[in-house]
Amino acid sequence: MALKPEELIDSIDYHHPPKTDWMDTPNDFKPGRWAYPGKIDVIKRIHFPNPREWSPGDADWKLPENWKEIIYNGMRERLDKYRSFKVFMDICVRCGACADKCHFYIGGGDPKNMPVLRAELLRSVYRNDFTAAGKILGRLAGARPLTLDVIKEWFLYFYQCTECRRCSLFCPYGIDTAEVTMMARELLHLLGININWIMEPVANCNRMGNHLGIQPHAFKDIVDFMVDDIENYTGVRVKAPLNEKGHEILFITPSGDVFADPGIYTFMGYLMLFHEIGLDYTLSTYASEGGNFGLFTSADMMQKLNGKMYHEAKRLGAKWILGGECGHMWRVINQYMDTMNGYMQEGTNLSVPRSPITGTVFKNAAATKMVHIAEFTADLIRHNKLKLNPARNDHLKVTFHDSCNPARGMGLLDEPRAVIKAVCNDFHEMPIETIREQTFCCGGGSGLNTDEIMDIRMRGGLPRGNALKYVRDKHGVNTMACVCAIDRATLIPLANYWAPGVNICGVHELVGNALEMKGQKERELNLRGESLAELAEEA
Amino acid sequence: MKALYSLFFVFALLLVVLFGVGAAHLNMLFGVWIPYVAMAVFLLGFIYRVYDWAKSPVPFRIPTTGGQQWSVLPEVKQNRWDNPTTVRDTVIRMAFEVLLFRSLFRNTKSEVYKNENGGPVVAYASAKWLWLFGILFHYSFLTIVIRHMRLFTEPVPGFITLIDSLDSLLQIAAPTLYLTDVALVAAATFLLMRRILAPQIRYLSLAADYFPLFLILAIAISGIYMRYIAKVDVIAIKELTMGLVTFHPHIPANVGISFYIHLFLVSILLLYFPFSKLMHLGGVFLSPTRNLPNDSRVRHHENPWNPKIKCHSYADYEDDFREPMIEAGLPVDKAE
Incomplete structure (x- = not known):
């Protein structure tokens, strides 16, 4: 920059x-005003x-x-x-x-x-x-x-x-x-x-199951690694079933959560939560991408990539699909998925989602059979199904960034807030003109989260960055939570540039840190491996 | 420049009438045939444009959601009118949009500046002027159109007389001043000045944005001139207008040139309407980001041209990665 x-x-x-x-x-x-074009072999692989x-x-x-x-x-x-x-x-x-x-x-x-x-x-x-x-x-x-x-x-x-x-x-x-x-x-x-930053993820997702091109065995290694980390921090060995048939729920989240810091902490939060409530679920390496860069390419490519979710739900015999924290993923699911690929539900076990823990029937997902994890967790919390210790997040002063797509292409606004408020004691909203349906973009949505256009991204990030700076200065906010994998990548440079000193995290990282697990040891470290005592002292 | 072109064009239209009626005495042409053609073009053009839009399907339900979605969690309260899931609430959303300009009411103004320490500040202020003058303009226009119906009906229905008397409630001047005349001119002037004076708005404006404003202002001013200054013979004019609607066109004596100017400018507006941005009158009802419920996750919506493109299948995926999958201990469908 x-x-x-x-x-x-x-x-x-x-x-x-x-x-x-x-x-x-x-x-x-x-240079700097445009992103690099698609590589020849990438374009050939997807027949553009x-x-x-x-x-x-x-x-x-x-x-x-x-x-x-x-x-x-x-x-x-x-x-x-x-x-x-x-x-x-x-x-x-x-x-x-x-x-x-x-x-x-x-x-x-x-x-x-x-x-x-x-x-x-x-x-x-x-x-x-x-x-x-x-x-x-x-x-x-x-x-x-x-x-x-x-x-x-x-x-x-x-x-x-x-x-x-x-x-x-x-x-x-x-x-x-x-x-x-x-x-x-x-x-x-x-x-x-076209631009390579969009086309390569599309090509990867098509053949390898996710944007980042993580192959199945590598995917398993990463998940196992996170299971080890969770055990180190909590003393609890969680299960993370992959590609297993006969489970009630198929869980799909953006691959950014598997791959990169700080998304992996959110992923660890999911695994801990599912373990603690005894959820009967599986992950899939084939449908290992919640996001859909096809949306930024063409309607046809969006349909092709999205089809894997129902295809895999059918093969594995899942009754419904739980979706992770991702922005544009939920635009696709909420406004396109059933219209495009609803016909693929024929012959599957899919039915209207019902939380096995609380019995809540998610009638608002009756057609797609897909529930957002924030809805799911908020429902667990209101039924008192989780033992939470928000004090473990007491060193955090948290604000929440509404991602554009869940905000203006769905209306998922209060569910993540309900979760955050249950797991954090110190929450502050940014100014009203910059949140909820009026939220501002991270500057890198729709496949523009590439580094060669950093100047454009930082300019686009000004409104969000400035609102963040406002709550940082006014309330001492040091953490911005979000429900989007692209946000978790793009908001870090944005915050460093416009509001230094603010960390970015997913909502379920906060859940994972607050969650009391049966048989856990004394929780001395958070999911980032940082000492809670030291963090509390600094705060 | 674009504004000047449009202004000159409106003046040119005035000259056309002054010459056509004043000098060449083409009263039948300007009093009967042009209005007939204009009305026909307007009606057929409007219907065709709406039909042409409606011909294209709506493959996806893409409402812009302006608030909390419908949730099964009882403490999460749906914003039903900004994020509707039912037909009833969608109709309410549209009514707010069409009748009260709900989205424009949200308008804010952003400014960027530095604070005393040199730090960047982005500030948002409420900006309701555009909404206020926009709504004033449209409702004044509507009232004036309804008022004018007294010239095309005999006997004049009660509600038209009522609107007419409400509009002249203040009883100022003789003939009494219509509130909507003042409001329309004020609002159109605001909209015009905003376009000319605000650098951003001037930059994005086309000649096609100034022209309708000048034209409507000219129509309003010519109407006001007829009523308050020229004091035209309304009986004679009504004879002419009733002749038009009963398809017995006839040109009475005593109809002054100012009436022909007014009528010709209105005819131009009608002619221009279906080919221009003024079609937002019809289009606002057809916008898929507003007129559909946010319910694609709840109930099935059919895309008539759904291409049903097949995804890369699991079987193909496993074929690509079977060996490493087995090695990693991942379950596979075909062992070898």
């Missing part, structure tokens, strides 16, 4: 947009169009000769398939209410990051080719012809949208830039324009 936070703030100017009209403002392809060596920094992007025709036909097809796309192309009045709702605009000031202009990048071409007014009046009606520079501009700006939907909440017509971005990215894919 080249700029210091104060310098970055100085570089933001909302009041002096470029002198040139946005249609005439040239693209800036400086036009695999080749290329770089967004080059003048020649090596597009197919008939690229204009491909885009035209691609738009036509999507206008016919999605009412959302057609309506959102037509009804925007450019009132500008969305403008300062986007974290990338707030942190950068580039007008093309106003959601309205981001959509206009595509709308202008739509008007030119598909509307009477655009054909007759041209630029007066906001139309412009499709050129190579327009394609390049799409790549720059539709990969500066994290599909967080904050703008959509404020739009008087509910125009959803996430939907527009999805269409634009699908169109770009038709020409072979």
Whole structure:
């Protein structure tokens, strides 16, 4: 990161947009403004169009000769398939209410990051080719012809949208830039324009079962390692069944929880919880990915990757599926899964989820048969099924970051809070304009959590970072909990940059630390292996 | 520049009438045929646009959820009107959206600055002006349209007379001043000035954003001019308008040029409507992020073009990794 936070703030100017009209403002392809393109072998593995060596920094992007025709036909097809796309192309009045709702605009000031202009990048071409007014009046009606520079501009700006939907909440017509971005990215894919940070996880997930490409034996090693750690810290040896048939529940969580710090502590929290309540469950190495980078690629790829969940539930004979802490995973499950792949439930043992511990029937998951772990744990807590000692988290002053997708694509707001408040004694909310349905993105959603665009990420992270700094300074908050694996990775550099001194954790890490286990030894260490006595002293 | 183009265009429209009626005496054309064509284009165009949207399916239920979901936990209270799961609550959400501009009411304004220590601050302030003038504009417009129906009905239904008398409640001036005339001009002026003066809004505005504002302002001003300054012969005008609705078009004497200006500008608005952003009037009802319940996890929604793409199967996965899986002690379906 080249700029210091104060310098970055100085570089933001909302009041002096470029002198040139946005249609005439040239693209800036400086390194750091774009993510690396998909590698040839990755693109070939998932059979996406036009695999080749290329770089967004080059003048020649090596597009197919008939690229204009491909885009035209691609738009036509999507206008016919999605009412959302057609309506959102037509009804925007450019009132500008969305403008300062986007974290990338707030942190950068580039007008093309106003959601309205981001959509206009595509709308202008739509008007030119598909509307009477655009054909007759041209630029007066906001139309412009499709050129190579327009394609390049799409790549720059539709990969500066994290599909967080904050703008959509404020739009008087509910125009959803996430939907527009999805269409634009699908169109770009038709020409072979993509980013490796999304395509490689997609390819990995397809063949190896998870984004990170952890193979089954390695997956087992990691899980065993965590089981050992839990035993070290608690004296209790938990079971972590893998790929076992005949269990009641299949548990699926994002692979980031298995792979990286601090997600692994959340994973340990899950294992301890399941052990303690005696849950009859299994993990799967084949369906070892809760997340779905297909969502950031195309509807078809999202469906293909998501299908594994029901496919594996059928093979293993599970009655329902429990899902871990992940953001976009829950957008897919809540708003797409049953619609896309519900037909795959035929011939399975899946039924409306019922907690075997409390008897609660999760009627709100009657179609998908998938329950969010925060709902599940909150239900355990309200039935007093867990023995908790929140004092073990007393060195923490905790706030909660609502992830965009569970907030605005589901409405999972109070369940994680109920869990946190049961396992921590010191909880503080960030300002109301930055939480719940108004929450701000971590700056790295929708597959943009890659390091080569760190400047863009830190700019996008400003609203969240600043809200965090506010509670850090006001209440001494030193921990931000979240229910998303991408957050657990992206919020760390964000906090280091905007609000140093705040740690990031998953909600079930806090649960694991507070959970009293039968037969446990004196708990001297937390799940990070840190001495609780020392932490208490420091606090 | 874009604003000036639009303003010039509205002036050009005025010249067209002044020339067409004032000099060339094409009263039938401007008083009858253009309004007929405009009305036909508006009605057919509007219906076609809505039909064209409705033709595309809604493959997924993608409401933007604006509050707590329906939960089976009794202490978690659903925000039913911002995150509905039933048809009834979705209708309520839409009613709030369409009638009260609920989403726009959320509006905030962000500012970035440095505090006294040089530290960054992002602040959010409530910003209800756009909502206020937006709603004032739309309801004034609606009231004015309803009031005008007295010119197209005989006898005039009671509710129109009632709205008319409510609108002139203040009893200022003669003829009495309509509140909505003032409100419409004030609100449209606010919306226009906001576009011209706020640098961000000016930057994202198209000529197509200024034109309807200038046009509506010109319509309003020409109407006000007719009523309060030119004091046109309303009896003669009603003779003309009743002729239009009863399909016995007829041009009475005594209809001044100001009426033709007003009528022509309204005709242009009607003609322009189906081809423009003004179609948000129809589109707001069709937005899938608002008009659907958040219930895809609860009940099945059918996507008519579901491609049913097959996932990479477990069998293929096991074929790839069988040996290391066996070695690691993981269960497999086919031992060899």
